[in-house]
Amino acid sequence: MSTTWETIEERERRVRGTRTTSTMVRAGEQVPVGDTLKAAFAERPFINREDLRSIARQAYDRPVITLYLNFSAERLVRSDRPVFLSIFSSLRHQALEAKKTYIESLPHAQRLGVPDDLRDVQDFLERYEPQGARALVIFKSGTQLNRVVPLPVRVADSLSIDADAYVEPLEAIMEEQHRVLVLDVAMDKTTFSIYELGYEQELQSIEEELPQQTDPFRPGKEERHRLAHVKWHFKAAAQLADRLFRERNCDLAMLIGEETVVKEFEDYLPKALQDRLLARTSLSIEDGPNRRRAAIENALAEQRKKEEEAAIDQLGFYQGHGRLAAGLELVIGAANLFLMRQLLISDDLAQAGYVCRDHHFLSMKPGACPFDSQPLLPAENVVDELIEIARLHGVEVMLVTQRRDLLARYDQAAAVLVTATPIDELRAVSVTS
Known part of the structure; x- marks a missing residue:
């Protein structure tokens, strides 16, 4: 033999x-069981797509608080009270006012849980150090749900209090x-x-x-x-x-x-x-986690550079066929008409503006929403609102980080349209006085 x-x-x-x-592999995965945001974050400071699907499917005993918070440079200035805490306080006030009827309709125990959860969110933020994160997402519902997700990309500020977690923006970011x-x-x-x-x-x-x-x-x-x-x-x-x-x-x-x-x-x-x-x-073990992460990020940056060059190179074709909105004003017009198929926007573009989140309407000028005549809410950066609305509508979003120089000819913002559209039509939808 x-x-x-x-x-x-x-x-x-x-x-x-x-x-x-x-x-x-599946048996080795464990969802963090911390009763507070601090405990859960210490156990697992990241999230994957499987986690997110589980959060979306789960039924909760009391309302879920979902916070999306941007860390722009001016918000990270050292002070007795970081600027982003003031932003959170403003978002909390707006959410409590907007959801007043919903909260009052809850059973007594659930209603009392809302301020407790908001307090835990604030306690966590008061001790949190961004350490390079561009934004933060928090999901909180009593002891049932406690997740903190630092992000390397920007988000639109929002705080929601609802029966389900508001996962759609994070879901879109992870797909990108x-x-x-x-x-x-x-x-x-x-x-x-x-x-x-x-x-x-x-x-x-x-x-x-x-x-x-x-x-x-x-x-x-x-x-x-x-x-x-x-x-x-x-x-x-x-x-x-x-x-x-x-x-x-x-x-x-x-x-x-x-x-x-x-x-x-x-x-x-x-x-x-x-x-x-x-x-x-x-790489060797002696190189350490920082060099390892830098090596992976550098490789991703090179890949991103190639992808951005290819995507921007295609814009000329669409412009020649009347299917391109260039510049922030026209891109916002295309977004208001739900005409965007693809959005390319400079990662450092910032512009104050106004938004109606109920009707996904954006403006660079104050006024009222043309759909319900309610005053538009001021947005510290309307670009973040534009990006979130685009993601929610399934638009292919690319935040240009490596080749902003190539996007400069389009004023750092360009949208490929689903159909050829005259520029005058993109300017037609405006706020009411």
């Missing part, structure tokens, strides 16, 4: 592993961001993680016990034995990478490890996954 390089037990374990990968499957590859171990929204979450790892060279008189055979185990490991890791990439809805993959090892391992990946490789880089 011929011999093999592994025992039957090893072989069966390897076969079983291919069938239970998904179960193992790349989800990267990161593989740390070595000859005897491969670790898999997901990088998203600036955070990395380890999923699992697989290992292979490599034979040691013990017989100096048979070095060739021992080396072949060792090489066979490396090949088995690479094959198993590549198969698992392909599965995780699809199951986790990743759109890019990144390989980290010694250059020769990574190069050899790459050949084992399916062609479709090879085509989605973001980068290959050499």
